[in-house]
Amino acid sequence: MKNIIKLIxxxxxxxxxxxxxxxxxNGVFKLSHxxxxxxxxxxxxxxxxxxxxxxxxxxxxxxxKNLKGVTSAELATDWSGNADATEWxxxxxxxxxxxxxxxxxxxxxxxxxxxVKDPDIGSPAKKSMSSVTDIEVVDxxxxxxxxxxxxADFPLLLTDYRLRMIPSGSGDTIGKTGIxxxxxxxxxxxxxxxxxxxxxxNYWEGAPKVAEVHVIAIPDGEARVQALLTGQIDMNRYVPFxxxxxxxxxxxxxxxxxxxxxxxxxxMRTDTAPFDNPKVRKAVRLAVDxxxxxDLVMGGAATVACDTPVAPSDQYxxxxxxxxxxxxxxxxxxxxxxxxxxxxxxxxxxxxxxWPTIGEVLQQQFAKAGIKAEVKMTPSKSYWKETWMKKAVxxxxxxxxxxxxxxxxAYHSGAKWNESFYKSASFDKNxxxxxxxxxxxxxxxxxxxxxxxxxxxxxTMIPYHVSKLVVTSSRxxxxxxxxxxxxxxxxxxxx
Amino acid sequence: MxxxxxxxxxxxxxxxxxxxxxxxxxxxxxxxxxxxxLVFHILLAFLSPYLAPYDYKAIDPxxxxxxxxxxxxxxxxxxxxxxxxxxxxxGRTALTITFFGSLIALLWGGLLGIFCGLVxxxxxxxxxxxxxxxxxxxxxxxxxxxxSLLGTSIEVLIxxxxxxxxxxxxxxxxxxxxxxxxxxxxxxxxxxGHSNMSIIWNEIIPNVRDAILVEGAMRWSWMLLGFxxxxxxxxxxxPPTPDWGLMISNARGLMSFAYWAVIAPIVGLxxxxxxxxxxxxxxxxxxxxxxxxxxxx
Numbered sequence: 001m002k003n004i005i006k007l008i009x010x011x012x013x014x015x016x017x018x019x020x021x022x023x024x025x026n027g028v029f030k031l032s033h034x035x036x037x038x039x040x041x042x043x044x045x046x047x048x049x050x051x052x053x054x055x056x057x058x059x060x061x062x063x064x065k066n067l068k069g070v071t072s073a074e075l076a077t078d079w080s081g082n083a084d085a086t087e088w089x090x091x092x093x094x095x096x097x098x099x100x101x102x103x104x105x106x107x108x109x110x111x112x113x114x115x116v117k118d119p120d121i122g123s124p125a126k127k128s129m130s131s132v133t134d135i136e137v138v139d140x141x142x143x144x145x146x147x148x149x150x151x152a153d154f155p156l157l158l159t160d161y162r163l164r165m166i167p168s169g170s171g172d173t174i175g176k177t178g179i180x181x182x183x184x185x186x187x188x189x190x191x192x193x194x195x196x197x198x199x200x201x202n203y204w205e206g207a208p209k210v211a212e213v214h215v216i217a218i219p220d221g222e223a224r225v226q227a228l229l230t231g232q233i234d235m236n237r238y239v240p241f242x243x244x245x246x247x248x249x250x251x252x253x254x255x256x257x258x259x260x261x262x263x264x265x266x267x268m269r270t271d272t273a274p275f276d277n278p279k280v281r282k283a284v285r286l287a288v289d290x291x292x293x294x295d296l297v298m299g300g301a302a303t304v305a306c307d308t309p310v311a312p313s314d315q316y317x318x319x320x321x322x323x324x325x326x327x328x329x330x331x332x333x334x335x336x337x338x339x340x341x342x343x344x345x346x347x348x349x350x351x352x353x354x355w356p357t358i359g360e361v362l363q364q365q366f367a368k369a370g371i372k373a374e375v376k377m378t379p380s381k382s383y384w385k386e387t388w389m390k391k392a393v394x395x396x397x398x399x400x401x402x403x404x405x406x407x408x409x410a411y412h413s414g415a416k417w418n419e420s421f422y423k424s425a426s427f428d429k430n431x432x433x434x435x436x437x438x439x440x441x442x443x444x445x446x447x448x449x450x451x452x453x454x455x456x457x458x459x460t461m462i463p464y465h466v467s468k469l470v471v472t473s474s475r476x477x478x479x480x481x482x483x484x485x486x487x488x489x490x491x492x493x494x495x
Numbered sequence: 496m497x498x499x500x501x502x503x504x505x506x507x508x509x510x511x512x513x514x515x516x517x518x519x520x521x522x523x524x525x526x527x528x529x530x531x532x533l534v535f536h537i538l539l540a541f542l543s544p545y546l547a548p549y550d551y552k553a554i555d556p557x558x559x560x561x562x563x564x565x566x567x568x569x570x571x572x573x574x575x576x577x578x579x580x581x582x583x584x585x586g587r588t589a590l591t592i593t594f595f596g597s598l599i600a601l602l603w604g605g606l607l608g609i610f611c612g613l614v615x616x617x618x619x620x621x622x623x624x625x626x627x628x629x630x631x632x633x634x635x636x637x638x639x640x641x642x643s644l645l646g647t648s649i650e651v652l653i654x655x656x657x658x659x660x661x662x663x664x665x666x667x668x669x670x671x672x673x674x675x676x677x678x679x680x681x682x683x684x685x686x687x688g689h690s691n692m693s694i695i696w697n698e699i700i701p702n703v704r705d706a707i708l709v710e711g712a713m714r715w716s717w718m719l720l721g722f723x724x725x726x727x728x729x730x731x732x733x734p735p736t737p738d739w740g741l742m743i744s745n746a747r748g749l750m751s752f753a754y755w756a757v758i759a760p761i762v763g764l765x766x767x768x769x770x771x772x773x774x775x776x777x778x779x780x781x782x783x784x785x786x787x788x789x790x791x792x
Contacts, residue, residue: 242573242749243749246751296559296574296575350729356745360734363734379643
């Protein structure tokens with residue numbers, strides 16, 4: 001009898017040990033970032049130099065998109081608007097703690113969102129929060145946001161990947177600590193080397209499956225592909241489609257193609273001759289064969305865009321056709337006073353591996369319309385600081401944002417990241433009208449009118465929205481096949 | 496009439512000497528191979544526009560990454576361009592830029608080295624310390640800085656490469672001059688009251704010329720490699736101009752499945768460098784220069 005009891009005890013202990021070890025976080029997941037902002041790189045989500053690969057794992061938003069792309073609860077459990085959509089009340093999740101042990105509450109929400117509007121910080125996300133006039137703390141877990149206009153899609157705006165919750169009063173240190181309520185805790189922040197994150201055992205959705213995440217700085221796109229091939233990193237979400245064949249059929253890697261609202265483009269500064277003339281900009285855009293670019297650069301895995309930054313899956317996207325029209329392009333150039341065409345220097349870098357190829361293809365396409373383009377390489381490490389928004393023509397790339405956010409952020413006259421220095425009163429008015437319009441169809445029309453204006457006169461040529469080729473090491477399991485900012489990092493595991 | 500005769504005689508002698516050197520170079524197997532490779536590349540650089548079967552810049556999505564075939568001998572690249580066409584035209588710019596760059600390096604490096612070797616003293620000390628300081632700067636960093644600021648046009652690249660590759664020649668020319676200035680004919684020229692310029696031109700250059708020329712030939716192959724490295728990094732020639740360094744850079748990510756796009760430019764570049772090296776070695780031996788000491792023997 002004693003032996004039987006002993007045996008059962010041993011079995012029970014073994015079971016409990018194996019059960020606890022199965023639930024424990026283990027393994028290291030490694031990914032890279034491009035050190036886009038050099039020494040300005042930090043962990044404050046609302047600044048220009050935010051290292052989003054870290055921030056999305058350490059901090060949560062109030063609202064996020066679920067696996068189907070629908071707006072859903074994160075740190076807010078539910079929300080409701082008043083009759084004219086000028087006031088929105090959010091109920092907050094209870095029992096959530098920050099990494100420093102403090103409780104998450106309504107004061108933190110007020111602090112986190114109102115500091116986005118602080119002119120001293122100069123956040124690029126400021127435009128997204130411009131409609132919020134005040135945030136009232138109703139009780140410890142309820143906030144009421146007051147807007148200066150009706151905004152029927154306001155919760156959608158809060159899915160912006162930068163609107164993260166941080167502890168009240170932590171603004172001065174957040175850039176280095178990265179403290180949030182997310183599944184991982186910053187153990188060591190080294191922007192130019194390896195940043196180490198540890199699993200947060202008290203994460204409100206459950207402890208992460210991996211023990212550590214290493215975020216490694218690798219500025220060059222080709223070097224990132226090589227790092228994946230040699231096992232230095234476990235995931236690369238920027239593999240060019242021309243290199244898909246390297247990974248296809250290789251049992252060491254998992255390959256997935258994910259349609260996204262991320263886009264690549266060529267920016268012409270509208271305050272610089274000859275691009276200060278809308279006819280010249282339109283001529284340049286008409287000279288582009290977008291489908292050929294999709295085929296040559298993306299191996300067909302992209303959705304043609306007619307210079308709209310709004311994602312293909314977005315309800316407000318304007319779908320139109322914009323085939324290459326060399327004859328019209330030449331005519332517009334002639335009308336603009338350039339009968340012999342124009343010359344331009346397209347500044348590229350390997351910051352985005354496809355930019356040099358896009359430049360080469362554009363060079364050939366432009367030549368047909370009498371536009372002589374030189375493709376000039378610039379250093380990748382300082383691209384965002386020294387080239388983008390500095391040179392007359394440069395390449396750009398943006399991640400997916402809701403229609404209202406991207407239209408405001410990249411084109412509104414007062415936007416910090418208005419990369420083409422585009423200013424249009426009618427465009428700004430369409431955006432303002434859309435925000436205030438409660439009727440969905442009318443709101444949609446206003447957003448689409450804004451996109452039509454972009455097609456006529458914008459400074460940014462957007463040929464396509466990319467489908468993302470995501471390659472992971474085969475030891476990575478349970479990685480959600482969705483856009484970067486909606487991934488549930490706590491469910492990811494490694495062998 | 497007499498002067499013309501002397502001049503003709505002099506030209507004839509130079510021609511005879513060049514032919515003799517070439518003959519000596521070709522008499523060694525390595526020299527012969529080197530000369531053949533170099534002549535082949537130079538001829539290709541001149542004739543490639545007439546030999547190319549396709550337009551080097553014509554892109555075509557339907558022809559992306561085609562394997563070598565009877566139609567496309569070296570296959571096509573990721574933009575559907577003919578790799579054979581781009582390979583045979585790929586050496587033109589590199590050869591032109593590095594040839595003139597080497598000439599500039601030879602001229603300023605050689606003359607400054609001879610001058611320092613002759614005058615000696617404080618001027619020599621100061622100049623050589625400046626040259627040492629420049630030698631301590633990695634050339635690739637300095638070149639990247641220059642092309643970032645001034646662009647990648649030929650007008651920028653030739654003098655910049657010429658300057659950075661001339662630093663080493665200064666040292667060789669100075670060392671060779673030191674060997675010569677102790678000789679009696681220099682002392683006698685000084686005693687006759689000849690100026691420094693006259694001594695450099697009439698006495699020193701004829702005696703150190705061979706050593707400097709051999710050093711220049713070697714610098715040419717290093718400069719070629721350096722220029723291709725710049726192109727590889729995207730700071731050499733601008734697209735769509737075919738260039739081996741740029742072709743290797745564009746195709747390196749495709750190496751595992753489209754090897755043809757990268758092998759052809761690698762063979763082109765490495766064969767030219769080997770050709771120049773073998774030729775320079777044979778040139779040195781033909782002139783009786785021991786390259787291990789870089790001074791006349």
